[in-house]
Amino acid sequence: MQIRRRPPNPAVNVAYMLYQIAAPDADPQNILEEIVWQKEKEVDQFREKLPLHEVQRQLLNAPARKDFLAALTAVAKPPAVIAEVKKASPSKGVIRADFDPVAIAQSYQQGGAACLSVLTDKKFFQGGFENLKLIRAAVDLPLLCKDFIIYPYQIQWAKLHGADAVLLIAAILSDKDLQYFLKITKKLGMTALVEVHDQAEFDRVLALDGVELLGINNRDLTTFNVDLQTTCELLAARGTQLSERGITVVSESGIHQPEDLLKVAASGANAVLIGESFMKQPDPGIALKQMIQ
Numbered sequence: 422m423q424i425r426r427r428p429p430n431p432a433v434n435v436a437y438m439l440y441q442i443a444a445p446d447a448d449p450q451n452i453l454e455e456i457v458w459q460k461e462k463e464v465d466q467f468r469e470k471l472p473l474h475e476v477q478r479q480l481l482n483a484p485a486r487k488d489f490l491a492a493l494t495a496v497a498k499p500p501a502v503i504a505e506v507k508k509a510s511p512s513k514g515v516i517r518a519d520f521d522p523v524a525i526a527q528s529y530q531q532g533g534a535a536c537l538s539v540l541t542d543k544k545f546f547q548g549g550f551e552n553l554k555l556i557r558a559a560v561d562l563p564l565l566c567k568d569f570i571i572y573p574y575q576i577q578w579a580k581l582h583g584a585d586a587v588l589l590i591a592a593i594l595s596d597k598d599l600q601y602f603l604k605i606t607k608k609l610g611m612t613a614l615v616e617v618h619d620q621a622e623f624d625r626v627l628a629l630d631g632v633e634l635l636g637i638n639n640r641d642l643t644t645f646n647v648d649l650q651t652t653c654e655l656l657a658a659r660g661t662q663l664s665e666r667g668i669t670v671v672s673e674s675g676i677h678q679p680e681d682l683l684k685v686a687a688s689g690a691n692a693v694l695i696g697e698s699f700m701k702q703p704d705p706g707i708a709l710k711q712m713i714q
């Protein structure tokens with residue numbers, strides 16, 4: 422875990438101080454570090470707008486969350502598809518200019534998605550929590566808040582906006598934070614999708630308690646390089662341990678053709694997370710249907 426942190430507000434301690442802190446005038450080493458530094462500022466603004474105690478007060482009336490993991494494992498013909506509502510990305514720029522998040526989510530539901538992933542990062546993905554809220558009101562599927570979580574506050578904020586699951590990225594979190602955030606997520610009645618990209622991260626995550634859903638991102642988030650072999654090689658090396666522990670595996674990113682889906686499923690992935698290839702099609706739900714038929 423080599424991402425440095427740069428908290429704008431020293432009063433909000435970075436948990437356990439296990440992170441290397443970058444000097445205020447340092448430049449980010451890569452896009453992931455840049456995203457995390459921007460996220461520090463964004464979370465600070467959310468906290469100013471709605472302090473944690475107020476988020477927690479509002480959550481007292483929140484409805485029970487949908488079971489994201491159960492929806493993935495209940496699919497009759499695996500792999501289950503998590504379809505992503507993604508307008509833009511740092512690697513591709515704008516993917517879909519005529520972006521109607523609710524219409525896309527409804528189309529995905531009709532097309533046979535097991536769950537949805539909603540990008541909520543504004544600056545780098547042109548997403549937002551307003552999209553999550555609107556989609557929650559419009560579809561019945563379980564929703565993943567796809568963001569860069571670095572504080573427990575964000576997990577509660579995501580729940581408040583309708584998320585059933587959150588993404589915890591091993592590349593940006595210390596082991597202690599991963600373990601703590603997993604606990605909080607479970608306590609909130611939500612699912613954590615814990616994401617890894619290489620064997621070192623994989624082994625760190627396998628040493629944690631309570632991991633039920635593991636994502637293997639085929640995209641290197643520091644270089645944008647995408648390779649489906651990432652899933653195949655990690656599952657060849659560690660798949661037995663995962664199945665012994667009953668951990669459900671999601672292969673994420675770079676899946677464009679039915680053959681790609683079959684390839685990661687044959688290597689042992691139980692589910693796939695797909696964004697760009699659906700979002701580039703005129704009707705993302707029809708593209709999904711064609712992918713899984």
Ligand SMILES: O=C(O)c1ccccc1NCC(=O)[C@H](O)[C@H](O)COP(=O)(O)O
Nearest residue numbers: 510511512642673674675676695696697
């Ligand atoms: O998509 C990016 O360019 C990206 C860059 C930096 C950090 C994260 C990034 N994407 C997040 C994701 O993991 C994907 O949105 C998701 O797995 C879907 O991938 P795809 O099907 O390739 O759109």
